[in-house]
Amino acid sequence: MTSKLEDNLTNTVLSNYIDKDKYIADGNLSAQLVANTSSKSNVYRTLKAELQVAKSFIFAVAFVTQGGLGQLKTVLKDLEKKGVKGRILTSTYLYFNKPEVFRDLMKLENVEVRVFERKIGSKTVPFHAKGYLFEHQEGYQSMIIGSSNLTDTAIISNYEWNLRVTSLENGDITQAISEKIEAEWQEATPLTNSWIENYKVDFAKNATVRVKLSDYKKQTNPDAAEDFETNVAEEASKYRVKDKKSKEINPNRMQDKALRRLFALRGTGANKGLIISATGTGKTYLGAFDVREFAPDRFLFVAHQEQILRKSLESFYQVIGGNKQDYGIFSGTTKEGLDKKYVFATVQTLSKDENLELFGKKAFDYILFDEAHHLGAPSQQKVFNYFEPKFILGMTATPERTDDFNVYELFDYNIAYEIRLQDALNEDMLTPFHYYGIEDYEIDGQVIDDNTQLERLVAPDRVKYIIKQTEYYGYSGETLHGLIFCSRKEEAYDLAKELTKQGFKAKALTGDHTMQERQAVISELERGEIQYIVTVDIFNEGIDIPCVNQVVMLRNTKSSIVFIQQLGRGLRLSDNKEFVTVIDFIGNYENNYLIPIALTGDKSHSKDNARDTVDLEPLYGLSSINFTEVAKERIYRSINNTNLSEMKKIRDEYVAIKNRLGRIPMMFDLQKESIDASVIANKFKDYAAFLLKMKEKIPSIDDYTTKVLRFMTIELANGIRKHELLLLKALSEDSGTISEEKYRDLLEANNCYLDDEVLYSVDQMLSLEFFAGKTSPNKEGYGNNALVLHSKGKYRLNEPLKQMLADDFAKKLFVDAIETGLLKAEGFKSDRQFTIGKRYSRRDVCRLLNWEKNITAQNIGGYFINSTNQTCPIFITYQKSEDISETINYEDEFKNRNILHWYSKNKRKIEGAEMQKFLDGVAEGDQKLTMHLFVKKSDDEGSDFFYLGTCKVVDGTVKQEYRQIQEEKPDPIVSMDLRLDAPVEMDRYLSLTRTVVSAAN
Structure with a gap:
């Protein structure tokens, strides 16, 4: 009898290699091409995701750079906390690997490293492997084998081809690869400090091997030589060597x-x-x-x-x-x-x-x-x-x-x-940075926070912890040139003394020092006579120290501007470094929410965007953002506890845009430059009300205009569907009338999905009939009168709206809401109802499913079966709050990226009317009901859900269960497995299912 895993793998293999339409693949097990197609899809993200769920791993890679290894240091540190161990097998082939990278490999406490150095006679056998193997708790192994070495360019930006495959332990391919690696591992030399010292000598002697590209083609392995030449060329491209003898320097x-x-x-x-x-x-x-x-x-x-x-x-x-x-x-x-x-x-x-x-x-x-x-x-x-x-x-x-x-x-x-910074990094104009957001020191359950006393900040144990982390995350190059930012002068002086006492020469610089004194200390850092300058805020701008290869932040982030200024101290191009390491010690600070905002330059004031930065850890060129799991949770708490849309923050942002434009900004301007329209919709309802809050003197508008503008701002400016926006734009620009034929042409020209159902839904929205009844919002709140009338093959503006648009200011705000919505619509795929990975409210879902009426959240609950058009959206809050009612505390759980174990509403039986209607709609071979899955991590994330795609019930998994709630009689509930038609994006899946590891000192 085969196991469930074997059945899943069998179907996955048949889907991958025989017929993808006939067989259903398991997303965790599926074979895939792994290439560097974008900043969101590359070898780096795949490796990181595999590591996060592995129970052990082994890398066999010829070439490793500090930059490539550095991209994985936070996930390796989190694995260390979980007790997960791994092995790395690398080489000295062509002396590509620098002594510094072996130094960094030695610091991985949960990773054993060996070096393959086989010789036949006097010749070294070239080791040119590029493979990554992962063992998983579920009992299968995954492998990524192809062209990517562990260099930052090879895993992020190079044109590379790799194949990810999975197999059970007894699979022929798995055994063959595992046995091969094990044989080479046994033959390889363990990495030790003494080995590195000897390698330094050999590395220096063989400098010509690394410099003269013409020599590479003379190697016995031309293919390997060509590949190495490519890698060296890429590594060399990171250096900006200026000809100091040249009389003319040309613009970049x-x-x-x-x-x-x-x-x-x-x-x-x-x-x-x-x-x-x-x-x-x-x-x-x-x-x-x-x-x-x-x-x-x-x-x-x-x-x-x-x-x-x-x-x-x-x-x-x-x-x-x-x-x-x-x-x-x-x-x-x-x-x-x-x-x-x-x-x-x-x-x-x-x-x-x-x-x-x-x-x-x-x-x-x-x-x-x-x-x-x-x-x-x-x-x-x-x-x-x-x-x-x-x-x-x-x-x-x-x-x-x-x-x-x-x-x-x-x-x-x-x-x-x-x-701006992010653009400059993408253009390779600055030294790439590796940002590591890590947890600050914790002792007896107490974490460094806004009120921590000085003696704790500079205590020997905390300084030891700081040193341990800075050594682990390291720096590029042979010599440490570090800059430490702390929060107060006394801390700077005491910290410099303690660092020096513990073996790292450091000097403090504050506003008390003269310019001559500052320059003298900077010169000491540049010459390598000290390892650190400890300062407060005097190096935020105006200081150029290109040699800085490590920036350490030991203070609360109180300003995005100051954060970037301090990070920027290490971004100057310099021959002594390939990247700058930025280590941010994150305590229990109220302002932690500013970190993702500063790193991305995001000014939207959207909590969702801030969370996405922490979850998805964006890349800018070869620059990466990484958080340990504990640091993520601390930032999450700060985001959840702060009010990004408080009046002062919003007003400051508004004034900045107004100053830049030299006029009163429109909502479109704010959406394009900074404040997201959703913030305006949620907090102010319409833009006229927003402008009044900004103390702008604007023409007065009547009650009907206010209600129409609220409809436009709340319902349409979110951009989730272009159809209404395009129709209103056409009607407001022309005579107020457009034929059905022209409207269809307009939708097709804008690549909008088109059928009779969506056209009916547009009518329901613009007639406000979608909001009829006692639901909130309702027709009365949006003006009661239809905006558009549709009859006799034509669409036309209704008379009250026509009269409203006769007022120049009202029309300006109306058109502004349309343009804002069309701008936001660029983030959605217009050729389909929903865009995977985007957020939607329950009301959005009702609209996009072309339902006749809006249905309240209470009526929808966790799901709603609409028999009229045979649709069923399912809404899941994955991590339930502790105070949630036991009657709705269902244990929905992802089994893998394709399969969700799901529970019905409470007090449901398989033979009941609701479940019979549901099961009839999803019957095998006669699927009539289209199910859409929406998930959010927790209620802290607001009322919107991520769309994960359509799904189906897995045959044979429907089960009647009973739940004991306190002392009451067990309640019936139905469970089943749902299979997504497309696997959940790995970053999103890991974010939803992540288990946080406690901080370790």
């Missing part, structure tokens, strides 16, 4: 685009322009390129620190050239720039009356203000308003301000070019 791609935009801006007659560019993307060189293009008779560069001036002067000289005597500094320590062609001045010195008077108002043709967001300061304003140049350029990475100053207005809203 970003700078070239920005220069063309600046040229075009000046062509319009504009005399001011603003560049918004992430830290480290070459703003100074860009300014120099533009000055070279402009060729002013005289140029002024203004900054707030002399250190910036001196570095900027050198950069400008490299680009522009000429006589070095034409360049000069004008600051508190020197006034040599007084009569120079290119003057670099500190604002503090220049703003003094006696110094300004030394220059005429028209002394400079071109003025550049560095860190232009500081221009709100009186001293900066004084300099800005004094001079009358032909052109002024402002540069900043953070134009958003928390005060009332509007930097955009100062530059006449002329944003010449903008590139």
Whole structure:
């Protein structure tokens, strides 16, 4: 007799290799091509997902890089807490693997590492394997075998082909591969510290093997040599080597685009322009390129620190050239720039009356203000308003301000070019970062939080814990150059002392130190004489330390801007590193919700988006975001406990967009730039009400207009279906009438699914009949009158709506809601009812299933069978709250990514009318009922559910059960297995089913 697992695997094999339509595959067991097709689908995500559910694993890979290994460190740390162990078999083939990566491999406490070094005579046998094997609790093994080594490019961005297959333990293929690896494992050399020291010597001796690409093709294995050449080329591409002897430096791609935009801006007659560019993307060189293009008779560069001036002067000289005597500094320590062609001045010195008077108002043709967001300061304003140049350029990475100053207005809203952090990372303009959000120190059940006393923050045990984590997550390169941000000055001094005592030389820098003292300590870090600088906030901007390869955050995140500024200290390109490690110690801080917002630059104020960042851990180029399971839970709690839509936060975001646009933003502007329309719908109901809350003076609108705008904002601006939006847009643009034929053509042109049912549903929505009855919301709340009338082959605007749209302001808001909805609709697939992975409310589902009426949540409950169009949505809250009623606390559970064990409502029997109607609709060979599965993790996530797709009842699994509720008589309930037509996306599946591991010290 075969087991259930064997039956599932048999059907999976038949589906994968014989007939996918005839046999049903199990998503966990299914074979698949694993390639790097996108940031959401690649080898890295597949490896990570496999590891999260493995009970043991073994990697056999020729090449490993620190970047590739680093992508998996948090999941490996979580496996260590669970007691899951693994093995890695690698090689010294072609001396690709650097000594540093072997150093990092030694730090994996739950992973045994060996090195394959077989020789035949004097020749080393090339080891070129690329395989990943995982053993699972359920009794099967999965394997990923193909072209990907464990390098960051091979598992994220290269064009790679790998095949994932599964097998039972006694399967022929499994045994063959396992035996082969085991034989090679027994022959391999265990990795030890002494082995690494010997390898360092060999590695240095064989440097030419790694550098001269022409030598690779002379190897005995041309295929392997070609592959290695590709890998080396990719590794080399990470370094940005500048020819310091070259007299001319050319713009990179970003700078070239920005220069063309600046040229075009000046062509319009504009005399001011603003560049918004992430830290480290070459703003100074860009300014120099533009000055070279402009060729002013005289140029002024203004900054707030002399250190910036001196570095900027050198950069400008490299680009522009000429006589070095034409360049000069004008600051508190020197006034040599007084009569120079290119003057670099500190604002503090220049703003003094006696110094300004030394220059005429028209002394400079071109003025550049560095860190232009500081221009709100009186001293900066004084300099800005004094001079009358032909052109002024402002540069900043953070134009958003928390005060009332509007930097955009100062530059006449002329944003010449903008590139934010995430864009710069995708463009490979910065050093990639590996962000690790990990749990902070815990002792006796107490975690570091907002109120922790200083002595606990710098206690020897906590410092030991910090050191252990920083050593585990490591750094790129041979020498540690670390920057630690903490929360207060006393902590910085005491922490530096304790780190030094425990073997890591560190010095504190705070606002108490002079610029000369700061520079001296920075030089010590650059030379490797100390390993860490411990600071508070003085390095947020204006400091350039390219060697930094590890950033440690030991403080509460109170500002997204400051978070990115501090992370950015390590993003400068440098020959000494391939990536920067960012380690964020996450305690029980109230502001933990800001972490995912800062990492993604998300300004939507949507809790759903913040949770998705934590769950899905997005990639930007080769930069990765990783959280340990405990850290995730701490951030989840913060997200659940905060109010992202509180008035101050919303108003600050609104003012930032208003400042940027130079006008009152519309809802479309906010949706495009920041605040999600769902936040406006949930909190304010319509945009006119929102504007009033923002204290804008707007024309008054009547009660009917308010109700229509609420309908548009709440029901249609979510973009879940284009059909109504396209019809209303066409009617509002034309004479208020459109034929059925033209409307159908319009839907087809926009790739919208089309049948009589959906057209009927559109009628029900726009006539408001969908909201008829006592449901909430109802027709009365949305104006009572139909918006659109449909008869005699035509659609036309109803007269009350026509009259409303005669008012310019009302029409502006009406059209704005349409455009906002169409913008949001870009995130949904318009050729089908539901988009897998998107969130929907119960009311959304009623609408999209083309039901005649909206049905209240109480009536739907966990599911509802609509006999009219034979549909049945199923709604599951996967992790029930502790205080939920026992009568609805069903133990629904995923068996795998395809199968959900599901329970009916309480007090149901198989022979009862409801279950008979249900089972008749899903009868084998006569499936009439279409079931749609919607799941959310918990009630903390609000009222919306993720759509996971259509599903069917697995034959033979329907079972009558009885549930004991307290002392009452057992209640009948029916259980069964539901099989999804498409397996749940792995990241979503793991998020729903994840078990959190306690923090370990």
